[in-house]
Amino acid sequence: MRIDRAVLREVPLELREFFEISSGGMQARRVLLLTLEAAGVEAWSECVAGETPGYSYETTDTAWHVLTRWLLPALVGTEVEDARHLDPVPWLRGHPMAGAAVEMAGWDLEAKRRGVSLRDLLGGVANAVPVGVSIGIQGTDGDLLDKVEQHVAEGYRKIKIKIKPGRDVDMLRMVRDRFPDVPIMADANSAYTLPGDLARLREMDQFGLMMIEQPLSHEDLLDHAQLQDRITTPVCLDESIRSLGDARLAIHLESGRIVNIKPGRVGGLGSSIAIHDACVAAGWPVWCGGMLESGIGRAHNIALATLPGFTLPGDISNSRRYWEEDIVHPEFEMVDGLMPVPDGPGIGITPRVDHIEKLTTRKAVFDA
Ligand code: OSB
Ligand code: MG
Numbered sequence: 001m002r003i004d005r006a007v008l009r010e011v012p013l014e015l016r017e018f019f020e021i022s023s024g025g026m027q028a029r030r031v032l033l034l035t036l037e038a039a040g041v042e043a044w045s046e047c048v049a050g051e052t053p054g055y056s057y058e059t060t061d062t063a064w065h066v067l068t069r070w071l072l073p074a075l076v077g078t079e080v081e082d083a084r085h086l087d088p089v090p091w092l093r094g095h096p097m098a099g100a101a102v103e104m105a106g107w108d109l110e111a112k113r114r115g116v117s118l119r120d121l122l123g124g125v126a127n128a129v130p131v132g133v134s135i136g137i138q139g140t141d142g143d144l145l146d147k148v149e150q151h152v153a154e155g156y157r158k159i160k161i162k163i164k165p166g167r168d169v170d171m172l173r174m175v176r177d178r179f180p181d182v183p184i185m186a187d188a189n190s191a192y193t194l195p196g197d198l199a200r201l202r203e204m205d206q207f208g209l210m211m212i213e214q215p216l217s218h219e220d221l222l223d224h225a226q227l228q229d230r231i232t233t234p235v236c237l238d239e240s241i242r243s244l245g246d247a248r249l250a251i252h253l254e255s256g257r258i259v260n261i262k263p264g265r266v267g268g269l270g271s272s273i274a275i276h277d278a279c280v281a282a283g284w285p286v287w288c289g290g291m292l293e294s295g296i297g298r299a300h301n302i303a304l305a306t307l308p309g310f311t312l313p314g315d316i317s318n319s320r321r322y323w324e325e326d327i328v329h330p331e332f333e334m335v336d337g338l339m340p341v342p343d344g345p346g347i348g349i350t351p352r353v354d355h356i357e358k359l360t361t362r363k364a365v366f367d368a
Helices: 062-073 098-112 120-122 141-152 169-178 198-207 223-229 244-253 269-282 295-304 353-359
Strands: 003-021 026-039 039-047 128-130 133-135 161-162 184-187 233-237 258-261 285-288 338-340 364-365
Touching: 003 062, 003 353, 026 062, 026 098, 039 062, 039 098, 039 295, 062 364, 098 269, 098 295, 120 295, 128 184, 133 141, 133 169, 141 161, 141 169, 161 169, 169 184, 169 198, 184 244, 223 233, 223 244, 244 269, 258 269, 269 285, 269 295, 285 295
Parallel strands: 133 161, 161 184, 233 258, 258 285
Antiparallel strands: 003 026, 003 364, 026 039, 128 338
8 A cells, every 4th residue: 555645733732730740740732643644544643752851852843853854754655565563764763752653653554454453453452451540749748649539539540659859758658558558659750869869769668569660760771770679669661661672671681570661652563562572571561651642642552551461550541631622532431440442443533633623733744
């Protein structure tokens, strides 16, 4: 089939709540949406690059540049046998989030062309996936307790709490005292360093956390290995894992025991499957993270999370947890802490194109 057309849009979406992590906060997203047209079908993906280079060096603007200057002009007009693993510029270094947008739209395209769900094309096995919620750093401890209580009542199966130095040990103790049996984990987004913070990180072992996510630098697998050797709480890697190579090295070094797989962060769904397989072979559980996506990115994440190694609840929450109104139909809503997996062709939900078009602030069109 020939890739006939690509459309890249920037769509600003306001979050229902300010979301703060150790590196900064956000109130609104500048979401990039990609559409590919081929074989009479329209495929969608979302680029997860953030507004600032605080999580990764990629941003909405670097991804816009790489996509419009390099990837989409090279892709449009080409003939492809199978739209999985689209890689229009094989010499590209880095920029996995930009590359993932193309690759993930390719999977939706291939699934729709075959008339199968993305879940089935990926080799997924579940009809619904267990999900959790990620709570940003709150203004006060009281606000945090209220949020945890609300989300536990809603049925989320894992409560992730963002931490940073000064808002960590005492705060987690308070939550644990109030909710002795709730599955809780902490995510530091690289806010700590060794050896200075070792004592503080060891104190967190007493709270029975499911894991501590990315405590140390985004490029320090060696320090993570030394930390894992000295604490009992499993270390989960997020920012450190950008490729299969990173995952293999982390497993070899024992830099943790769990990986948070975000397809956007690792260059797409093919790379996510490869990382999943390496983790399963090593006995490491994985779970699917999130980047405050719209329903389009969420649909890809849910399909990925149906693979058998995704045994821990993902950061895959209800559309309402993020948005007043999602840009897909129907919106995502879990039942008893399980997110139903759409079973229509491809991503299985419908982007609200008219609504998206009205919100669009920037658009680039590439025709064959
Ligand atoms: O570290 O997992 C993270 C959001 C933006 C940037 C980084 C992270 C997050 C989240 C949100 O934790 C997870 C979600 O989409 O619900
Ligand atoms: Mg994280």
